[in-house]
């Protein structure tokens with residue numbers, strides 16, 4: 543009877559390769575029998591061309607209603623005073639948790655990476671209250687930026703990470719910080735995370751690492767890590783490092799989860815250099831759709847999707863150009879659907 547329980551979800555195709563990888567992902571979800579009932583809305587450049595606003599109120603209203611979205615990459619218009627749509631979405635829906643799992647599908651430099659990074663998504667240095675101080679003739683002689691971490695915000699993201707660990711059978715969380723230098727800004731994060739960790743004692747192990755050492759250890763010996771819990775800036779950087787460890791942008795999904803909605807997307811951008819050529823790798827967005835299935839309690843379907851992606855890439859050796867293959871987006875998608 544589950545098949546009739548449709549779950550409303552907002553679909554944003556996005557810009558550049560967005561429409562190509564979104565179409566491929568929706569076809570695969572259909573083949574899988576996924577329960578989503580799509581409400582397709584615009585954002586990004588396509589929305590600017592329509593009505594001038596890269597984040598129209600119809601799109602916001604749709605997400606307010608569904609509280610769930612699958613989003614293609616958006617091109618942020620340069621100049622014209624536009625704020626990043628992704629940042630606006632994070633603020634509007636308080637998407638405080640950025641979830642970035644990195645798992646090896648195609649063995650490469652490393653064979654067996656399986657690390658989940660949780661990044662605080664709306665505080666820290668990305669609050670970016672910035673200004674210049676003039677000295678002498680130079681109006682911009684000194685640049686100042688302020689970061690903001692709140693104890694509540696730190697506790698909230700820590701609790702998200704520990705709850706994720708418990709519900710996904712994860713063993714250890716490494717808190718990433720720079721509390722030896724940024725004693726207040728990242729000290730409060732370390733302190734709050736350690737405090738939340740005590741509630742999970744005996745269930746989830748905890749340790750901590752200074753961010754620079756962590757970046758090096760990820761390259762030298764990634765298998766020592768299970769989950770990473772990071773502030774906004776450090777998480778931004780380390781999550782891309784993680785994507786690199788498992789084969790790059792074509793295989794990296796992300797989720798932005800908050801109090802009022804959850805938005806799932808590929809980590810890559812709109813790839814204007816290959817847009818419209820039919821060669822984009824749709825796997826990142828498909829893996830993001832897998833996270834979305836888990837989020838709505840359909841880990842069974844997410845598992846099948848992941849398995850089919852892995853078999854198509856490894857056994858059938860059907861791969862897009864970025865992974866060294868020759869298949870276009872449609873050919874890859876057709877091969878994957880055959881496996882499903």
Ligand code: NAD
Nearest residue numbers: 615616617618791792809810811812813815816822823864
């Ligand atoms: P990008 O990720 O779009 O592209 C970087 C390189 O990776 C390009 O050579 C591209 O061809 C390649 N690539 C990316 N995704 C691919 C895929 N699925 N298959 C094959 N190759 C792929 O990064 P960029 O060029 O720095 O950014 C382009 C635009 O995307 C900018 O406007 C940026 O603001 C936007 N962007 C949006 C998001 C988002 O919406 N979440 C994220 C990052 C960048």
